[in-house]
Amino acid sequence: MFGAIEAGGTKMVVAIGDEKGNILEQKEIPTTTPQETMSHVVEFFKRDNVEAIGIGAFGPVCVDITSPDYGRIGKTPKLPWVNFSWKEAFEEIGIPVAVDTDVNVAALGEVVYGSAKGLSDMIYITVGTGIGVGVYLGGKLLHGMMHPEAGHVIIGKRADDHFEGACPYHKDCFEGLASGPALEARYGKPAALLTENEDVWELEADYIAKAIMMYICCYSPRKVILGGGVMHVEKLFPMIREKTLKYMNGYITAKELDDIENYIVPAGLKGEQGIKGALYLAAELKR
Ligand code: ADP
Numbered sequence: 001m002f003g004a005i006e007a008g009g010t011k012m013v014v015a016i017g018d019e020k021g022n023i024l025e026q027k028e029i030p031t032t033t034p035q036e037t038m039s040h041v042v043e044f045f046k047r048d049n050v051e052a053i054g055i056g057a058f059g060p061v062c063v064d065i066t067s068p069d070y071g072r073i074g075k076t077p078k079l080p081w082v083n084f085s086w087k088e089a090f091e092e093i094g095i096p097v098a099v100d101t102d103v104n105v106a107a108l109g110e111v112v113y114g115s116a117k118g119l120s121d122m123i124y125i126t127v128g129t130g131i132g133v134g135v136y137l138g139g140k141l142l143h144g145m146m147h148p149e150a151g152h153v154i155i156g157k158r159a160d161d162h163f164e165g166a167c168p169y170h171k172d173c174f175e176g177l178a179s180g181p182a183l184e185a186r187y188g189k190p191a192a193l194l195t196e197n198e199d200v201w202e203l204e205a206d207y208i209a210k211a212i213m214m215y216i217c218c219y220s221p222r223k224v225i226l227g228g229g230v231m232h233v234e235k236l237f238p239m240i241r242e243k244t245l246k247y248m249n250g251y252i253t254a255k256e257l258d259d260i261e262n263y264i265v266p267a268g269l270k271g272e273q274g275i276k277g278a279l280y281l282a283a284e285l286k287r
């Protein structure tokens, strides 16, 4: 049996399952302070014979397995969690952990079980409270110096957009212009209540397409998967596909881009990509 945690800013999804990605039990625990939240999380895993736990965590988080800080959270805006260590939290009950970013773990779930099954190179983009990109290249999750933070790239604000941007670090980076909270701050209403307004989604699709064009040029993925709350707006998909090709302007020729409907796609696991990816990460630790 393996454990999985999808650690988000508002809630933690905890689950127990097997190495095939079957979820046997699942629970949600609110994210408050590490002390309070982790007492419930640890309690959940204590009851079962859990061999290892895979964690998809909000970042920044140390994912370098050779570092003494492996599994430690860095300078997150969720202040009580700064310096919290996933590894140390489970040491007291003797369960080893495998930690990666929430988006990398979602990418892994999609590669093993979902829309990118069997591919060696893909990216998973979440457009939700924040924007994050999980990168799977050459059959491995990309880490590097830390881990990609590709939601914070500067994509250039469109001339007719007068919103200053919502990112506390960069104002009008991709996340600052196109996340759920950015939409709410620009238009004064939650994103889900803006669905009738065509201009909103035309601009949103434009920013997402620009970012995807950049990611295609930089990462060369064989598939681009889009998830997160904002991507519930299904009409974004055809607009994003069309605009991505427009921005690419024929520069990169690949059979994948000729089949754009199957190149830029929604997440295939209906919200379970993170938890299934985390289960797989845990199982990998024991392989
Ligand atoms: P998180 O990023 O915190 O894990 P989500 O991926 O669900 O959570 O993203 C939450 C964001 O998505 C919020 O900003 C919300 O406004 C937006 N959102 C959620 N549902 C919808 C929807 N149906 N249409 C548009 N935006 C939505």
Ligand code: ZN
Pocket (backbone or CB within 6 Å): 151, 152, 167, 168, 169, 170, 171, 173, 174, 175, 176
């Ligand atoms: Zn930013």
